[in-house]
Amino acid sequence: MNKIFPQGYAWINGEFVKLAEAKISILDWGFLRSDATYDVVHVWKGRFFRLDKHIDRFFESAKKLRMPCQISRDELKKILANCVSKGKLESAYVEMIQTRGMSPKFVRDPRLATPRVMAFAVPFGWILKQEDFEKGLNVLLTDIKRIPPSSVDPTIKNYHWMDLVTGMLDAYEKGNDTAVLVDENNNITEGPGFNLFCVNGSGIFTPDHGVLEGITRQSVFDLAKELHLPIMKKSISVEELYNAEELFATSTAGGIMPITKVSGKEIGKGSVGNLTRQLHKLYWQKHSDDSWSTSISDILTN
Numbered sequence: 001m002n003k004i005f006p007q008g009y010a011w012i013n014g015e016f017v018k019l020a021e022a023k024i025s026i027l028d029w030g031f032l033r034s035d036a037t038y039d040v041v042h043v044w045k046g047r048f049f050r051l052d053k054h055i056d057r058f059f060e061s062a063k064k065l066r067m068p069c070q071i072s073r074d075e076l077k078k079i080l081a082n083c084v085s086k087g088k089l090e091s092a093y094v095e096m097i098q099t100r101g102m103s104p105k106f107v108r109d110p111r112l113a114t115p116r117v118m119a120f121a122v123p124f125g126w127i128l129k130q131e132d133f134e135k136g137l138n139v140l141l142t143d144i145k146r147i148p149p150s151s152v153d154p155t156i157k158n159y160h161w162m163d164l165v166t167g168m169l170d171a172y173e174k175g176n177d178t179a180v181l182v183d184e185n186n187n188i189t190e191g192p193g194f195n196l197f198c199v200n201g202s203g204i205f206t207p208d209h210g211v212l213e214g215i216t217r218q219s220v221f222d223l224a225k226e227l228h229l230p231i232m233k234k235s236i237s238v239e240e241l242y243n244a245e246e247l248f249a250t251s252t253a254g255g256i257m258p259i260t261k262v263s264g265k266e267i268g269k270g271s272v273g274n275l276t277r278q279l280h281k282l283y284w285q286k287h288s289d290d291s292w293s294t295s296i297s298d299i300l301t302n
């Protein structure tokens with residue numbers, strides 16, 4: 001089949017259009033200043049995964065940026081579901097965006113701009129492809145500092161990605177799959193599009209601050225509770241990272257993904273750990289559970 005790139009559908013300026021035709025003004029502050037927030041939810045086999053949690057975070061982020069979203073939850077759900085169905089996608093990566101919009105007279109004051117909401121759906125994408133699961137991710141621990149939370153609140157999902165992009169470029173140059181960034185105190189933060197978890201003899205740990213509060217990260221807490229596994233948020237040092245028994249990354253773009261190597265050093269036995277495997281299995285089982293997922297056709301017909 002001859003597929004058009006980019007494959008997918010968008011909702012922009014109040015209309016549904018093919019993704020290749022979705023465009024915004026060069027003067028939008030979202031483009032000129034990264035003054036925007038966004039969220040990404042995924043669809044797996046015709047069902048949104050934890051849609052309400054993504055919409056909650058999106059609304060909360062927009063509110064924190066002092067531009068509360070003017071679209072209702074039900075309207076937004078229908079827009080997202082339509083992007084998926086018009087794009088004829090079974091499994092998708094669905095992004096909702098709110099930019100500050102455009103200034104009427106190109107003046108600096110952000111309050112004068114009219115915010116703009118848009119959305120699009122593309123085929124599902126992975127940070128670690130399914131076929132590479134057993135191999136796991138080989139990450140580079142960079143010395144690049146993640147933008148501190150005192151500068152940009154990382155709980156607002158944002159496009160201030162220069163630190164993360166630099167990390168990725170460094171990682172690719174050195175033959176790694178992706179990068180992990182540290183904070184001002186050399187504690188572990190996160191990577192380009194994922195949170196991090198470390199497993200050792202006392203439990204499962206993830207950084208407690210300076211990171212996006214990922215929905216997949218939250219899912220790991222919910223799954224760990226169900227499996228009666230000890231889990232906690234706390235600072236993680238570089239040493240703890242290297243000495244972990246297991247490491248994994250979490251993201252909407254691929255779920256729970258083992259990290260088997262950090263900067264050339266094998267983690268644990270250098271293979272996928274037991275807890276990672278257990279959490280990964282339960283995570284994918286939840287994709288057909290009504291309390292974790294919502295069918296696209298139900299949204300479209302209600």
Ligand code: PLP
Binds near residue numbers: 190193215
């Ligand atoms: N951290 C950052 C910086 C991200 O951009 C993302 C997702 O894009 C994540 C973590 C993972 O968040 P989620 O599990 O909600 O996809």
